Amino acid sequence: MAATTATELDNPLTAGLERQPVAPTTLVIFGATGDLSRRKLLPALYNLAHEGALPERFHMVGIARKHKADEEFRTECEEAIRRFSRRKPDDAVLSGLLAGVRYVGGTFDDDAVYSKLGEILDGFDKEAGEALNRAFYLSTAPSFFPVIVEELGSSKLARHEHAQVRVIIEKPFGTTLQEARELNRRVLAIFKEPQVFRIDHYLGKETVQNMLAFRFANGMFEPLWNRNYIDSIQITAAEELGIGSRADYYDSAGALRDLIQNHMLQLLCHVAMEPPVSFTAEEVRNEKVKVLQAIPQPTAADVSQMAVRAQYGPGHAGGEDVPGYLQEEGVPEGSITETYAALRLEVDNWRWAGVPFYLRTGKRLARKITEIAVTLKPVPHLAFSQAGSLGVQPNQLVLTLQPNEGVSLRLGAKIPGTRMIIRPVQMEFLYGTAFLSQSPEAYERLITDAMRGDATLFTRNDEVEAQWCICDPIVGTWAQTPGPLAQYEAGSQGPEEAAGLLREGDSWRAI
Amino acid sequence: MTVTSDAVWSEQGTTPDAIEAALRELLFERHAEDEHFVPARVLNMIAFVDRQWSGEIANRLRGVGRYHASRLLVLSYEPGRERLDARVMIASEGEPAPGEIALLRETVVVELGDRHLDDLLTIADPLVVTDLPTLLWSPHGHEEIVEVLLELSQAVLLDSVEEPLAREALDRASALSAQAYVVDLAWLRSTPWRERLAATFDPPWLRRELRSLAAVTARHHQASTASAALLVGWLASRLGWELGPLAADGDALAGSARAGDQDVALRLEAAPELQVPGLEGVTIETASGLRLGLRRGTGGLRANWRDEHGEEREWTIPGASRGEAGVLGEGIRQALLRDPTYVPALRAARTLLP
Numbered sequence: 001m002a003a004t005t006a007t008e009l010d011n012p013l014t015a016g017l018e019r020q021p022v023a024p025t026t027l028v029i030f031g032a033t034g035d036l037s038r039r040k041l042l043p044a045l046y047n048l049a050h051e052g053a054l055p056e057r058f059h060m061v062g063i064a065r066k067h068k069a070d071e072e073f074r075t076e077c078e079e080a081i082r083r084f085s086r087r088k089p090d091d092a093v094l095s096g097l098l099a100g101v102r103y104v105g106g107t108f109d110d111d112a113v114y115s116k117l118g119e120i121l122d123g124f125d126k127e128a129g130e131a132l133n134r135a136f137y138l139s140t141a142p143s144f145f146p147v148i149v150e151e152l153g154s155s156k157l158a159r160h161e162h163a164q165v166r167v168i169i170e171k172p173f174g175t176t177l178q179e180a181r182e183l184n185r186r187v188l189a190i191f192k193e194p195q196v197f198r199i200d201h202y203l204g205k206e207t208v209q210n211m212l213a214f215r216f217a218n219g220m221f222e223p224l225w226n227r228n229y230i231d232s233i234q235i236t237a238a239e240e241l242g243i244g245s246r247a248d249y250y251d252s253a254g255a256l257r258d259l260i261q262n263h264m265l266q267l268l269c270h271v272a273m274e275p276p277v278s279f280t281a282e283e284v285r286n287e288k289v290k291v292l293q294a295i296p297q298p299t300a301a302d303v304s305q306m307a308v309r310a311q312y313g314p315g316h317a318g319g320e321d322v323p324g325y326l327q328e329e330g331v332p333e334g335s336i337t338e339t340y341a342a343l344r345l346e347v348d349n350w351r352w353a354g355v356p357f358y359l360r361t362g363k364r365l366a367r368k369i370t371e372i373a374v375t376l377k378p379v380p381h382l383a384f385s386q387a388g389s390l391g392v393q394p395n396q397l398v399l400t401l402q403p404n405e406g407v408s409l410r411l412g413a414k415i416p417g418t419r420m421i422i423r424p425v426q427m428e429f430l431y432g433t434a435f436l437s438q439s440p441e442a443y444e445r446l447i448t449d450a451m452r453g454d455a456t457l458f459t460r461n462d463e464v465e466a467q468w469c470i471c472d473p474i475v476g477t478w479a480q481t482p483g484p485l486a487q488y489e490a491g492s493q494g495p496e497e498a499a500g501l502l503r504e505g506d507s508w509r510a511i
Numbered sequence: 512m513t514v515t516s517d518a519v520w521s522e523q524g525t526t527p528d529a530i531e532a533a534l535r536e537l538l539f540e541r542h543a544e545d546e547h548f549v550p551a552r553v554l555n556m557i558a559f560v561d562r563q564w565s566g567e568i569a570n571r572l573r574g575v576g577r578y579h580a581s582r583l584l585v586l587s588y589e590p591g592r593e594r595l596d597a598r599v600m601i602a603s604e605g606e607p608a609p610g611e612i613a614l615l616r617e618t619v620v621v622e623l624g625d626r627h628l629d630d631l632l633t634i635a636d637p638l639v640v641t642d643l644p645t646l647l648w649s650p651h652g653h654e655e656i657v658e659v660l661l662e663l664s665q666a667v668l669l670d671s672v673e674e675p676l677a678r679e680a681l682d683r684a685s686a687l688s689a690q691a692y693v694v695d696l697a698w699l700r701s702t703p704w705r706e707r708l709a710a711t712f713d714p715p716w717l718r719r720e721l722r723s724l725a726a727v728t729a730r731h732h733q734a735s736t737a738s739a740a741l742l743v744g745w746l747a748s749r750l751g752w753e754l755g756p757l758a759a760d761g762d763a764l765a766g767s768a769r770a771g772d773q774d775v776a777l778r779l780e781a782a783p784e785l786q787v788p789g790l791e792g793v794t795i796e797t798a799s800g801l802r803l804g805l806r807r808g809t810g811g812l813r814a815n816w817r818d819e820h821g822e823e824r825e826w827t828i829p830g831a832s833r834g835e836a837g838v839l840g841e842g843i844r845q846a847l848l849r850d851p852t853y854v855p856a857l858r859a860a861r862t863l864l865p
Contacts, residue, residue, distance in 0.1 A: 052707075
């Protein structure tokens with residue numbers, strides 16, 4: 001083969017195209033009949049197909065425990081797509097997508113499954129006349145992650161000559177620091193880190209990516225974005241719903257594992273990270289890891305001072321009486337799983353020393369909202385009278401991620417009239433008013449990125465371990481502290497105990 | 512987009528000031544009625560249309576769904592008209608869901624005649640939202656009006672396949688592109704084809720084949736020579752070919768380009784069976800014997816690949832047709848983007864067409 005130069009390797013045809021090419025790929029979904037696959041993955045694949053965004057050559061293989069024929073699986077895929085797709089499927093596109101879909105039934109530790117899978121993958125390569133990339137999507141219970149990875153290794157499916165092999169691993173990536181480290185060890189014994197794509201679907205949301213654009217494409221904020229001007233930062237992820245039918249999962253996870261360890265720490269990283277040199281996967285993730293490593297790992301003694309947990313009790317939501325967590329169907333009697341968690345963290349680096357980062361999340365709170373509130377320090381001198389008004393309050397910049405993605409800034413403004421009386425007003429920007437395009441589902445972006453080998457929106461091994469270093473002592477201390485937990489009324493602002501985390505003069509924003 | 516909420520104002524013998532005041536008042540009323548009604552602030556669009564065809568244009572614009580400009584100003588021209596009449600409509604996608612916003616989109620229709628054309632800017636200027644980009648569309652020609660309204664616009668929407676002569680259409684696009692960003696629907700119809708060609712030749716072992724292309728054939732709707740020329744022009748501009756004019760060869764245009772030290776045979780063929788504007792297929796052959804054929808199919812593009820040993824494979828690349836309404840919507844969206852490859856492709860396409 002003749003040597004090639006960098007110029008020869010550039011593809012001159014990709015300039016100006018919004019959609020960059022994705023190499024021909026076979027996607028294998030483990031847990032293909034599960035809830036995530038039906039609700040998210042299959043509809044995402046359909047929407048990519050609809051938009052012509054799948055690779056030139058694309059094949060899919062589903063793997064799950066139950067034995068069934070390819071045709072039966074295709075019918076199930078079609079039903080799931082018709083039910084959960086964000087757009088009404090085009091019949092021709094849908095049948096084209098599903099026409100070659102294959103299914104392998106069997107347990108994930110059964111060598112025969114991988115032997116059969118290997119035959120199918122080789123068949124696709126032969127049909128295409130080239131070695132297709134392979135992406136293994138692990139959408140199973142977490143206990144199967146190492147099993148599947150090791151089976152892929154022992155059946156020689158973790159490498160493929162002349163093509164890329166990638167493994168996409170759903171959350172949770174471990175439930176403790178030790179588990180996360182052990183899982184990393186077992187995965188990285190088979191795959192190299194650049195082959196591993198750990199999903200945190202929050203990172204695939206346009207709203208989260210917009211935070212980076214907001215911070216790093218607008219020069220006006222950067223001079224203020226440090227301890228000299230910022231007083232505190234609050235990150236809230238509140239749900240008005242309860243646990244629904246997810247008691248099994250939720251009771252084993254709790255609010256801290258479910259949202260703080262992954263999603264909310266990611267939000268914190270996006271707020272606190274330094275501008276990366278470039279938006280490559282390694283540079284972005286390097287900066288996020290630095291933030292996580294700057295958060296002191298709490299000791300058991302620290303936990304009661306910097307973390308609060310609680311459970312929702314009976315209350316009201318949406319005008320209806322709703323049960324408390326312990327009365328929800330499927331929740332074990334006397335459960336001490338938290339449905340609310342709040343933390344006060346500090347990022348001990350030059351930029352953020354002394355600025356408290358308050359994080360809180362909970363089920364059955366007053367309403368659904370995810371936001372980041374950045375409170376600036378008050379002005380050093382006030383020339384105006386505070387009498388007769390709400391007074392001058394510090395500026396507050398609120399980045400709302402859902403439901404109405406936008407940015408609002410609290411400013412002081414003069415009340416019309418003859419006196420110089422100031423009150424706070426809101427200057428609001430809503431993303432929905434400023435763009436024509438509909439945001440793709442997070443999984444559409446993440447599946448495409450994984451097939452392209454772009455890991456920017458995925459969690460790296462040291463990143464996930466750094467997240468666990470922060471959360472593990474809290475999880476461990478809570479597990480050893482007997483209940484009952486503090487209660488908050490369903491539909492309320494959360495437990496009163498959360499106020500105990502706040503520095504004097506600080507308050508939680510109304511949810 | 513289901514439009515379920517409207518606020519309407521109209522006046523005969525009106526003025527731009529009165530229209531603008533009505534817009535502000537209607538927006539204020541809608542917001543006061545429910546604070547979750549908020550005006551979209553993305554893009555102004557000015558459409559200068561002949562009144563007799565304004566219904567057809569309104570229908571086309573209704574089909575663009577969420578790509579409706581946040582403020583659409585329709586200047587409906589009727590030669591003998593003396594009076595300035597106007598209608599303002601503010602529509603939302605529906606009632607706001609609890610806790611969510613509902614976007615308001617504004618449509619202003621101004622009926623005007625010859626006597627208003629000299630002062631057209633003073634009519635249109637107060638009616639576009641300041642600081643938003645403005646897209647200009649004049650589907651019925653009126654080049655002199657376009658020149659006037661360009662002063663308010665950063666982008667111009669046109670469709671090179673709608674002109675009777677492809678070369679004149681491309682010349683016109685070229686002239687406009689010197690003054691504003693041109694969104695050419697003929698170019699947008701070629702996007703899926705360009706994406707697929709880029710993807711096919713993306714694997715490193717195939718990229719070098721781009722340097723040894725031997726033949727390109729583009730098949731197109733009978734009236735869409737401009738689309739085919741733009742596609743071939745795109746390849747030529749991206750790959751640095753030297754071009755000369757193609758010559759008539761029966762119903763086709765044929766000729767060659769110089770790519771390094773080899774020639775590339777070029778052919779633009781009409782496809783009488785194609786009922787919609789745009790491309791029917793493209794075939795590319797390399798000096799080493801590879802051949803890629805793409806053609807329209809049900810549920811996506813049908814690909815045909817012949818390798819260097821002569822072995823052929825066929826498959827479908829899934830993708831839904833956008834339809835003409837989708838192409839127009841995409842044109843409106845593209846007014847907010849910038850594609851640096853269009854003008855070089857346009858320049859090359861003009862060279863190709865005699």
